Amino acid sequence: MARAGLAAERVVRAGAELADEIGFEQVTPSELARKLGIKTASLYSHVKNAHDLKTRIALLALEELADQASAAIAGRAGRDALRAFADTYRDYAFQHPGRFAAARFRLDADTAAASAGMRHSRMMRAILRGYELPELQETHAVRLLGSVFNGYVELEMAGGFSHSAPSSDQSWTEILDALDSLLRNWPAPS
Amino acid sequence: MARAGLAAERVVRAGAELADEIGFEQVTPSELARKLGIKTASLYSHVKNAHDLKTRIALLALEELADQASAAIAGRAGRDALRAFADTYRDYAFQHPGRFAAARFRLDADTAAASAGMRHSRMMRAILRGYELPELQETHAVRLLGSVFNGYVELEMAGGFSHSAPSSDQSWTEILDALDSLLRNWPAPS
DNA sequence: TAAGTTGCCTAAAAGCATTAGGCAAACGTA
DNA sequence: TACGTTTGCCTAATGCTTTTAGGCAACTTA
Numbered sequence: 001m002a003r004a005g006l007a008a009e010r011v012v013r014a015g016a017e018l019a020d021e022i023g024f025e026q027v028t029p030s031e032l033a034r035k036l037g038i039k040t041a042s043l044y045s046h047v048k049n050a051h052d053l054k055t056r057i058a059l060l061a062l063e064e065l066a067d068q069a070s071a072a073i074a075g076r077a078g079r080d081a082l083r084a085f086a087d088t089y090r091d092y093a094f095q096h097p098g099r100f101a102a103a104r105f106r107l108d109a110d111t112a113a114a115s116a117g118m119r120h121s122r123m124m125r126a127i128l129r130g131y132e133l134p135e136l137q138e139t140h141a142v143r144l145l146g147s148v149f150n151g152y153v154e155l156e157m158a159g160g161f162s163h164s165a166p167s168s169d170q171s172w173t174e175i176l177d178a179l180d181s182l183l184r185n186w187p188a189p190s
Numbered sequence: 191m192a193r194a195g196l197a198a199e200r201v202v203r204a205g206a207e208l209a210d211e212i213g214f215e216q217v218t219p220s221e222l223a224r225k226l227g228i229k230t231a232s233l234y235s236h237v238k239n240a241h242d243l244k245t246r247i248a249l250l251a252l253e254e255l256a257d258q259a260s261a262a263i264a265g266r267a268g269r270d271a272l273r274a275f276a277d278t279y280r281d282y283a284f285q286h287p288g289r290f291a292a293a294r295f296r297l298d299a300d301t302a303a304a305s306a307g308m309r310h311s312r313m314m315r316a317i318l319r320g321y322e323l324p325e326l327q328e329t330h331a332v333r334l335l336g337s338v339f340n341g342y343v344e345l346e347m348a349g350g351f352s353h354s355a356p357s358s359d360q361s362w363t364e365i366l367d368a369l370d371s372l373l374r375n376w377p378a379p380s
Numbered sequence: 381t382a383a384g385t386t387g388c389c390t391a392a393a394a395g396c397a398t399t400a401g402g403c404a405a406a407c408g409t410a
Numbered sequence: 411t412a413c414g415t416t417t418g419c420c421t422a423a424t425g426c427t428t429t430t431a432g433g434c435a436a437c438t439t440a
Binding site for chain 1: 302326327336337338339341345349353355356361364367371372375376377379380
């Protein structure tokens with residue numbers, strides 16, 4: 001018997017590709033069915049509904065991103081690790097804009113808890129270990145880094161930095177240096 | 191004659207309220223018509239289509255936010271101004287989640303150029319003047335601040351920081367202090 | 381080969397966005 | 411005060427979309 005779940009995964013993977021082609025927002029059952037050459041109703045044997053489809057694409061993207069980031073920081077520490085991790089995010093966003101948008105899809109609490117999202121924060125903590133911050137500050141720093149990475153890439157992809165000097169690449173490098181410097185000189189708690 | 195545009199503005203304002211009630215994504219012509227007690231088709235005399243409706247709500251939110259931020263930083267400088275500006279963003283997001291989401295709606299280049307988005311970056315530059323960064327670094331810093339504010343509030347609203355210590359309020363304060371410290375000790379360009 | 385599963389199908393209900401054409405009331409003007 | 415114009419709504423209709431239900435042929439496994 002062709003195992004259940006296998007086909008569903010192929011469908012989700014096609015959904016991820018579609019997201020990169022037309023944008024995550026535009027991924028709908030009907031559009032995906034069109035891409036797969038089947039009737040829209042047939043999708044519903046693989047996926048519960050439109051929201052479920054998007055959730056599964058999000059989970060796929062989150063995992064892919066975690067895999068790449070994990071590979072990128074292996075064997076690195078401090079500034080190098082920070083840079084490698086951050087670049088992984090940014091590169092992934094440009095290579096797979098639809099998947100990256102999917103990774104930012106708002107999951108309900110349970111799904112999020114079971115997602116690769118946790119791997120992401122664990123990796124950030126691993127990087128921060130090289131900076132020897134007190135534990136409380138480390139959490140603040142994780143939150144700061146997450147905010148910057150997500151925020152920067154989102155603004156950049158929205159075209160916020162495109163028609164003005166200096167180049168976005170330059171700002172990115174400069175900002176990562178600044179963050180590295182900040183992490184080595186984190187101010188005492190107020 | 192009842193001036194054209196007046197009614198359209200009332201419609202958009204109702205759309206903004208609706209966004210806060212049910213979420214910006216869920217604001218559609220049919221839903222808004224329901225709220226206004228008119229037929230869906232009637233909306234199309236005030237608004238070109240669904241995308242136009244969302245764009246107008248976005249512009250409204252952007253302006254509102256700029257007004258509040260401008261009032262908040264008046265008479266302040268340095269750390270105080272930074273804090274006031276940042277808090278305005280965060281408070282606005284919590285008081286008007288739908289409008290805030292609208293403010294992040296991706297506008298096409300022309301519309302964005304004519305929007306209050308420019309006021310936002312001008313205000314950030316005004317704040318940064320208090321830190322006396324070289325001009326190039328100032329642009330990098332503007333981009334960093336924009337990334338952090340947007341990124342942090344988005345993650346926070348997505349529930350990213352809710353079920354773990356320390357509290358999000360604490361991280362926010364700590365992160366703003368860290369940014370203030372960073373701006374006063376921005377590393378030399380690499 | 382028999383039984384069960386899978387992956388697709390058609391059919392149909394309900395809802396949405398959008399266009400077209402119409403009508404009554406409000407308005408500024410002569 | 412009567413007139414033409416504008417406004418703000420309406421109904422009707424088209425062609426999408428999501429989702430549920432029921433069916434059928436092919437393939438898998440025992």
